[in-house]
Each structure stands twice: as structure tokens, then as C-alpha cells.
Amino acid sequence: MKNFTYTRASSVKDAVQRASADRDALFIAGGTNLVDRLKVFLDEPSQLIDISRLEMKRIEKLANGGLRLGALVTNTAVADNADVRRDYPILARAILSGASQQIRNAATVGGNLLQRTRCPYYYDTAFPCNKRQPGQGCPAISGINRIHAILGASDQCVAVNPSDMSVALATLDAVVDVVGPQGKRQIPFTEFHRLPGNTPQRDTNLEVGELITAVILPPVPLAKSGVYLKLRDRTSYAFALVSVAAAIDLKGERIQDVRLALGGVAHKPWRSIEAEKFLIGKTAESTTFQQAAEIALKGATPLSDNAYKVDLAKRAIRRALTISAKGGGVA
Known part of the structure; x- marks a missing residue:
């Protein structure tokens, strides 16, 4: 293992300055994914900058009715928060469907957004991997690829984002609040994660030295009808083969507004804007939902072992939209 130093940041400014001065430094908070990567030598930082004691551990109500989730709020605290449970x-x-209770007790909002793929080729250093080292190749494309991407992949990488919360x-x-060497900025969540393209080693649009400080949830009335449906090999502590987050606002039988996102199918949480546009003004019925599912998956390019995901995703979309149209609840 490469030797590294450990430092405890005294403030956000201090953390950013330390990370900006050392491109090989990594932030650590809950460490639920980072420590796993350190153990198998996927990450070999020059220093770990501990941010776990910084003042980013609150969930705050905003004047517009939204919420501000501090980056160090645990997943358990978010899922148990009364305002989150009522309004979002x-x-x-989504959070409660992921990991185990012990992991959710340690994992943080910021860390959840930054967790890396669970592609077995990425984790096994005996295999080449463009995400670990660009230019090596992607063995998953012609190898065992049952859990891999069917949307937005490239010839460089077919890994999927593992986060339930992010979907x-x-x-x-x-919106993701970040602080970096150039000051504060906000990144719309749909622009936070990246598709692999020719740079599969980059999962997000964070720049060197930037630190997530919070996630902002604007008031979204239709979120109260939201459904999160996760399909996986086993109920206990398994990543999604396909997941769907859906929410519908109805006026009578007509769809006034809708949100639809997929997990387990792409390198980033997959928001299906085209399917959403199609659904606006349509009648909330099974035929309409089937058409939306076809639109959402029309660009799918399955690999040798994961064609099943296309039909599975379509069925999941129909089910999630149907449940949301009835007022939401457990899928």
C-alpha cells in the first residue's frame, strides 16, 4: 500500500485548500465506499482529508418550502426526517432500499453521491479497466455483463451507477452545493454525474479540490406521490438490476406533471425527459404508461448477458407510474 498522511480539516475552507494543493488527496467522511476501495488498492491517495467533523450535519427548512440536506447528514437521518418523509x-x-442499516447509519449524503460503480472488473485489479486506468480496455463489454449498462454507455465503459438515493x-x-478553489457554485443534479464517453475515469463534474457541502431540494408538490421501485437478485443488501423513481401529478385523469428516472441501467441516474414530455397531458392509463416505457428505453443497447434489463425496465416503469397515479406508496 502506498503511504498516505491523514489530516483533519478544521473548516470547509481548510479542506478545500488542502485538496486543491494535492491532486492525489481524497476527502473521507463516512468512508463506507472509500474504505472498501482502499482495501483493494483501487485508490492510493497521498493524503486523506477527514471532513467528518465539519458543520454540514443539519437538515434545514428553506424559505421557499424546500429543504437543505447537509453533506454530512447520514442516510439514516435523511430517511427518518419527518419533513423528508412527508414531502419527499x-x-x-430509495434510501431505505439501499445497503444495510449499519451502513446507512454511517454513509453520508455527499458520500452517497460519490460512491463508485460495483462493476466486478473495476474491483478486480487482475483485469484491465478503463475506469481505473484509461486506455487499458473494458473487459465487461465482451465478458460477464449481466449487471451492466443498457443506456448511455460507450466503447470505453459499460459500468452503472449504484446509488439508489441519486435516482x-x-x-x-x-441542486448540489459545492465549494472549491474558485468559490461556491451550484450544479443541477441531472448534470452532476457524467456518462462515460471517452473519460470513464470521471464519474462526476466536480473539479479538483471541490467539496460537496449540501444538496438542495426545491419544493416539488408531485413528490408526495413518488414511488421508488427496486428490482434486484435478493431483497437483502443488493444493488439494483433496474430501479425506477416516478412521480405523477394528476388533474382528473390527465397528467399535469411527471418525473421519471431509472437506476441500474446507465453510468449515471437516468432521467427520461423525453418520456416525461410525452406523458404531459395524457390520460393516466396502462396504454399511456406502456408507450412512455417504450420511449424511455428506445435507445437501449443491451450487451450479451443483459438484454433482460430492457423488458424488466419497461415493466418496472409501467408499475411505478401506475402506483404513483393512484397516489403513491410502497411499490
């Missing part, structure tokens, strides 16, 4: 139940359900956030018009 889709987010609570829900993609439907909520969330």
Missing part, C-alpha cells in the same frame, strides 16, 4: 417520500424509500434525487430537481 420517494427519497426516503430519487434525479426526479426532484435537486
Whole structure:
């Protein structure tokens, strides 16, 4: 293992300055994914900058009716928060479907957004991997690829984003607050994560030294009808093969507004804007939902072992939209 130093940041400014001065430094808070990567030598930082004691541990109500989730709020605290459960139940359900209770007790909002793929080729350093080292190749493309991407992939990488929380956030018009060497900025959540393209080693649009400080949830009335449906090999502690976050606002039988995002199918949470546009003004019925599902998956390019995901995703979309149209609840 490469030797590294450990430092405890005294403030956000201090953390950013330390990270900006050392491109090989990494922030650590809950460490639920980072420590795993350190153990198998995927990450070999020059220093770990501990941000776990910084003042980013509150959930605050905003004047416009939204919420501000501090980057160090634990996943458990978000899922148990009364305002989240009332106004953004889709987010609570997504969090509770992920990991185990012990991990949720340690994992943070910021860390959840930054967790990396669970592609087995990425984790096994005996195999080449463009995400670990660009130019090596992607063995998953011609190898065992049952859990890999069917949307937005490239010839460089077919890994998928593992976060349940992020799929829900993609439907909520969330914004990520960050602080970096150039000061503060906000990143719309749908622009936070990246598709692999020719740079599969980059998962997000964060720049060197930038630190997530909060996630902002604007008021989204239709979120109360939100549904999170996760399909996986086993109920206990498994990542999604396909997941769907959906929320519908109805006026009579007509759809006034809608959100639809998929997980387990792409390198980032997959917000289906085209399907949403199609649904606006349509009658909330099974035929309409089937058409929306076809639109959402029309660009799918399955690999040798994961064609099943296309039909599975379509069925999941229909089910999630149907339940949301009836007022939401557990899928």
C-alpha cells in the first residue's frame, strides 16, 4: 500500500485548500465506499482529508418550502426526517432500499453521491479497466455483463451507477452545493454525474479540490406521490438490476406533471425527459404508461448477458407510474 498522511480539516475552507494543493488527496467522511476501495488498492491517495467533523450535519427548512440536506447528514437521518418523509417520500424509500442499516447509519449524503460503480472488473485489479486506468480496455463489454449498462454507455465503459438515493434525487430537481478553489457554485443534479464517453475515469463534474457541502431540494408538490421501485437478485443488501423513481401529478385523469428516472441501467441516474414530455397531458392509463416505457428505453443497447434489463425496465416503469397515479406508496 502506498503511504498516505491523514489530516483533519478544521473548516470547509481548510479542506478545500488542502485538496486543491494535492491532486492525489481524497476527502473521507463516512468512508463506507472509500474504505472498501482502499482495501483493494483501487485508490492510493497521498493524503486523506477527514471532513467528518465539519458543520454540514443539519437538515434545514428553506424559505421557499424546500429543504437543505447537509453533506454530512447520514442516510439514516435523511430517511427518518419527518419533513423528508412527508414531502419527499420517494427519497426516503430509495434510501431505505439501499445497503444495510449499519451502513446507512454511517454513509453520508455527499458520500452517497460519490460512491463508485460495483462493476466486478473495476474491483478486480487482475483485469484491465478503463475506469481505473484509461486506455487499458473494458473487459465487461465482451465478458460477464449481466449487471451492466443498457443506456448511455460507450466503447470505453459499460459500468452503472449504484446509488439508489441519486435516482430519487434525479426526479426532484435537486441542486448540489459545492465549494472549491474558485468559490461556491451550484450544479443541477441531472448534470452532476457524467456518462462515460471517452473519460470513464470521471464519474462526476466536480473539479479538483471541490467539496460537496449540501444538496438542495426545491419544493416539488408531485413528490408526495413518488414511488421508488427496486428490482434486484435478493431483497437483502443488493444493488439494483433496474430501479425506477416516478412521480405523477394528476388533474382528473390527465397528467399535469411527471418525473421519471431509472437506476441500474446507465453510468449515471437516468432521467427520461423525453418520456416525461410525452406523458404531459395524457390520460393516466396502462396504454399511456406502456408507450412512455417504450420511449424511455428506445435507445437501449443491451450487451450479451443483459438484454433482460430492457423488458424488466419497461415493466418496472409501467408499475411505478401506475402506483404513483393512484397516489403513491410502497411499490
